[in-house]
Amino acid sequence: MQIYRAHVLVCGGTGCTSSNSEKLIKEFDTHLKKNKLQDEVKVVKTGCFGLCAEGPIVVVYPEGSMYMMVRVEDVKEIVEEHLLKGRIVKRLLAGDKNQEDITKSLDNVEFFKRQMRIALRNCGVINPEDINEYIAYDGYKALAKVLTEMTPEQVIDTVKRSGIRGRGGAGFPTGLKWEFASKSKDDQKYVCCNADEGDPGAFMDRSVLEGDPHSVIEAMAIAGYAIGSNQGYVYVRAEYPIAVKRLTIAIEQAKEYGLLGNNIFGTDFSFELEIRLGAGAFVCGEETALMTSIEGKRGEPRPRPPFPAVKGLWQKPTILNNVETYANIPVIFLKGAEWFAGIGTEKSKGTKVFAVGGKINNTGLVEIPMGTTLREIVYDIGGGIPNGKKFKAAQTGGPSGGCIPASLIDTHIDYDSLVQIGSMMGSGGLIIMDEDTCMVDIAKFFLEFTVEESCGKCPPCRIGTKRMYEILERITEGKGQEGDIEKLEILAKNIKASALCGLGQTAPNPVLSTLRYFRDEYEAHVKQRKCPAGVCKSMTQFVINAERCKSCGICARACPANCISGDKKEPYVINREKCLKCGACMEKCPFKAIFKNV
Amino acid sequence: MKSLAELEEIRRKTLEQISMRTNKNSMRIVVGMATCGIAAGARPVMNALLEQLKKRNVNDVSVTMTGCIGVCKFEPIIEVINPDGSKVTYVRMTPEKAERIVAEHIVNGRVCIDYTIGAAEDKK
Numbered sequence: 001m002q003i004y005r006a007h008v009l010v011c012g013g014t015g016c017t018s019s020n021s022e023k024l025i026k027e028f029d030t031h032l033k034k035n036k037l038q039d040e041v042k043v044v045k046t047g048c049f050g051l052c053a054e055g056p057i058v059v060v061y062p063e064g065s066m067y068m069m070v071r072v073e074d075v076k077e078i079v080e081e082h083l084l085k086g087r088i089v090k091r092l093l094a095g096d097k098n099q100e101d102i103t104k105s106l107d108n109v110e111f112f113k114r115q116m117r118i119a120l121r122n123c124g125v126i127n128p129e130d131i132n133e134y135i136a137y138d139g140y141k142a143l144a145k146v147l148t149e150m151t152p153e154q155v156i157d158t159v160k161r162s163g164i165r166g167r168g169g170a171g172f173p174t175g176l177k178w179e180f181a182s183k184s185k186d187d188q189k190y191v192c193c194n195a196d197e198g199d200p201g202a203f204m205d206r207s208v209l210e211g212d213p214h215s216v217i218e219a220m221a222i223a224g225y226a227i228g229s230n231q232g233y234v235y236v237r238a239e240y241p242i243a244v245k246r247l248t249i250a251i252e253q254a255k256e257y258g259l260l261g262n263n264i265f266g267t268d269f270s271f272e273l274e275i276r277l278g279a280g281a282f283v284c285g286e287e288t289a290l291m292t293s294i295e296g297k298r299g300e301p302r303p304r305p306p307f308p309a310v311k312g313l314w315q316k317p318t319i320l321n322n323v324e325t326y327a328n329i330p331v332i333f334l335k336g337a338e339w340f341a342g343i344g345t346e347k348s349k350g351t352k353v354f355a356v357g358g359k360i361n362n363t364g365l366v367e368i369p370m371g372t373t374l375r376e377i378v379y380d381i382g383g384g385i386p387n388g389k390k391f392k393a394a395q396t397g398g399p400s401g402g403c404i405p406a407s408l409i410d411t412h413i414d415y416d417s418l419v420q421i422g423s424m425m426g427s428g429g430l431i432i433m434d435e436d437t438c439m440v441d442i443a444k445f446f447l448e449f450t451v452e453e454s455c456g457k458c459p460p461c462r463i464g465t466k467r468m469y470e471i472l473e474r475i476t477e478g479k480g481q482e483g484d485i486e487k488l489e490i491l492a493k494n495i496k497a498s499a500l501c502g503l504g505q506t507a508p509n510p511v512l513s514t515l516r517y518f519r520d521e522y523e524a525h526v527k528q529r530k531c532p533a534g535v536c537k538s539m540t541q542f543v544i545n546a547e548r549c550k551s552c553g554i555c556a557r558a559c560p561a562n563c564i565s566g567d568k569k570e571p572y573v574i575n576r577e578k579c580l581k582c583g584a585c586m587e588k589c590p591f592k593a594i595f596k597n598v
Numbered sequence: 599m600k601s602l603a604e605l606e607e608i609r610r611k612t613l614e615q616i617s618m619r620t621n622k623n624s625m626r627i628v629v630g631m632a633t634c635g636i637a638a639g640a641r642p643v644m645n646a647l648l649e650q651l652k653k654r655n656v657n658d659v660s661v662t663m664t665g666c667i668g669v670c671k672f673e674p675i676i677e678v679i680n681p682d683g684s685k686v687t688y689v690r691m692t693p694e695k696a697e698r699i700v701a702e703h704i705v706n707g708r709v710c711i712d713y714t715i716g717a718a719e720d721k722k
Contacts, residue, residue: 003615004615005660005661006662062619062660062662063662084631085631085636085663086628086629086663086665087665126616135605135609136609138609140605141605263600265601
């Protein structure tokens, strides 16, 4: 066995892979060989560290130095300076670049300090393609304990006592779900994992599968033992190629070690696991549609009851949990239900992973205890809003959720308080919006998504969301009519009451919640034909301030429509009829002489 | 996988290999590896340290490098740093001395006084 004196961890998550981390690994190998360090330094590809905005990320142990935005050209310097001579390359370090403290490691980065990582415990720590590393971090110990020391009833009881609720959106108590399935009598039962993550901007489940696939496998085997099932399916979308590859490798390795298959740990318990690839339809994240899709049919939902715990996959009792829910399960057994129940708020236990995106400095994945305020996420972990802009609202729950306005920024994030203010936890997408965001436009964006993704089985969703979208389109084009807002409300209420599945029932939420908190913006669009944020193009005009204009002509050269004209010593003018309202001139003007007129 | 013992064995073995990512409060050995250190033979010293630690199954001590410590005439220099920050500086190292330091200081907690910088200063 080879002991290395240093480990170089390179992020292999989707974000960093697309910013060239694969090439970094090759470059490290080349330079380590060149300096004859290949037997002393080990390069490891890990899962997502969570700070995707600063990727690709490289962490060098034992120092724990966290390098950010590493380019292929930087690798030579890291090898020759840090790995050969022990001099940390300060200019690539996280945080304050001028700081003298050379021990700056990832434990000191503000982004990580306030987080509590349970579901993401191994992401960015282990090599996800090596089962041994998972085992080294107590992997499969929970499964061993469950199989050799506990009865299925005790397992379910532990999950119930932990208070964990489903992390996929609705927040149904996981223990109860397992109990229902265990009480259904049948010769065959199934355990399914929902990895069909479809919310725009959400990538928590992808990161868990990419960074720690074994935790999901272990938890599914535990669930199988609890409800009496010997077969599991992971339903994951084919557009997550890295996640699929790592999960496939993980399943192979688990089989090889006998952690999947027959007589696991010498007991009577056997469990097999298969992957089913989805084609990326949003509706297939809905539980009944997902199971229909696994059966090989068109992914469409069906009415409930019967609930899956009674009649699910192939009409057999089935449990379906989300990736993040499963990732929490092994820890609950290792540290105890009481430990888990001690984290979070009264009715929401544990932590939640959020994919934070939009107008925020630290885009990425954060895991926080339930009950953390939105303010802490935005300002302390997220690093605030870029360019000194003001926070306007945050959108949670994707196309099924709603927005949280700035006035409620001190809301404690948990299942119930989010529902109370008209939003929902959702799977964990968190989109931050600044003052330049038009709330009507945002509502339109989410509705456009549901219109496209509606499976078409039930009319309220198929026709109703389309009609709502048309009204929003009209409003944002400056053609809103008196009574449009009321019409939206009536449609929304009817769709909520009559749609077949969760997708349709929640589709109007983005409109309802923006109406609740930003009704004045809707009214400004309809009554005054104005978009207060200056986003809706038909209601916005670009003008050049004649006093500020120095007649340099830069705007005219930047204009893709050739609609700016002028002459030396004469202020330039924009031809309003030809203007595309792209904003290129405003961006380029060195004298800030171009304004948006709303 | 037929037993817990088997799992525990894999866990233990792998943990040895990756312990440096988890141990935050362990003893560290720092080897001066600037130009002066390398020229004076710091690399064989470091290799000897790694070799010995491995041979003796010491997993909770990390070996890292640092730049020029400042007294180039005493290179190769290594420092053994305790979790509380206190440290012992050894000078004019050789692979043989490194072996003894692992055996006596690291494993048994006895500082090799004759190799320390204090001893070297006294001899002047």
